Amino acid sequence: MHKASATNSAATDIKLLVVDIDGTIAGESNNLTSKVLQAIAAVKAKKIKVAIATGRMYRSALRFHQQLNSTLPLLAYQGAWIQDPITQKIHRHLTVSxxxxxxxxxxxxxxxxxxxxxxxxxxxxxxxxxxxxxxxxxxxxxxxxxxxxxxxxxxxxxxxxxxxxxxxxxxxxxxxxxxxxxxxxxxxxxxxxxxxxxxxxxxNPLVNKGTAVRYLAEEMLGLQRTNVMTIGDNFNDLEMLEYAGIGVAMGNAPAEVQAIATWVAPSVEQDGAATAIEKFLL
CATH class of the missing domain: 3.30.1240.10 (Hypothetical Protein, Haloacid Dehalogenase-like Hydrolase; Chain: A; domain 2)
Structure with missing residues (x-):
């Protein structure tokens, strides 16, 4: 698998960071900690773009997108709904018949x-x-x-x-x-x-976070998978962890999700996403 050999050297290629919300950047408190916010701000200062891919509704995910000051479209509903909060343009909307x-x-x-x-x-x-x-x-x-x-x-x-x-x-x-x-x-x-x-x-069968992140990276930003780092914690994150050059699973992720990851971070309650960002991108 393309992940096995992923090392810190691969991190120099990363131009896009995509994070899940629940269980990844937001724990029990349902809020982002200062440590996570600081890590994301530091990533953006290095001109690495940051996006959210979540199973949440678009409206429900919007406050997290705003807190991260992301300039990219928001990937909601596992990527079934991709909308730019700045222009309001819906780039993709795939439904169940x-x-x-x-x-x-x-x-x-x-x-x-x-x-x-x-x-x-x-x-x-x-x-x-x-x-x-x-x-x-x-x-x-x-x-x-x-x-x-x-x-x-x-x-x-x-x-x-x-x-x-x-x-x-x-x-x-x-x-x-x-x-x-x-x-x-x-x-x-x-x-x-x-x-x-x-x-x-x-x-919809065409929907998962992997196809959504690929769409954002390749179709919209002209990047390759080697330019992408993803962080997630559950089965709905599998495809985007497999797609990315660096796919990080949280310490609170099921064993099957951790098994396919490049690296396993500490849990969400230990600010594992910030730890992963510091390890690979800062």
Missing amino acids: REMAEKLLDYFEQPELRSLLSVHFYINDELYVRELTRETEIYAERSGIVPIVVGDLRSSLSNEPTKILALCDDIDIIKDLLGNLRSLYTPAELYLTTSVATFFEAT
Whole structure:
């Protein structure tokens, strides 16, 4: 793999740093620490561009993008929605077909699953839910988003969803959900992942953070993968860690994510992203 030989010498080629938010630059506090902000500012002072790639809604991620003073488009919804906050231009928006959204909803609403899952549809950067569950309320508070309660989610499908999320506090239920739906749908039909152990996520098959970072680096900035460093902490970060010349996994990342990384940083609560930035870029 192209990662194995990555060393500090490769860092001299880095012109773009892409970071995830939750579990990477923002921990339990849901805020950026001064140490992370200082490291990012130092990177930008070296004329290295900084971008965010997140599973979050665009609106929910915007405050982090602003705190980093990024001049680049924001890669939201695993990269399904790429928008420049300065010009407001949407560079990419890939959705889940209405037919596929209805199929997933049918699956989630099976009698044995219905009461266990909180289902979220993200349409035009709004959050639509069947009902306000405890999981949804916690999610909404962390995201800073007010959910729109619609009862039957099919009624929200006049436009196609950017992303579909199923939440459950029981990690095993989410694991089973991911396994079962991966056996039902090929990667050519849906991109299925988990961003945290309790979040099952489905997007357009062309969407993942790897394709989004490639689009930003190669199509928009004229860079190569060797010019890119990425930092992430979960399964939805795998593709961008594999794509980058330097892919850093957080110490709080699952073992499978750490295994494909160039380097494993300390955990988010230990400001691991800042440590990685200092090691490779400063």
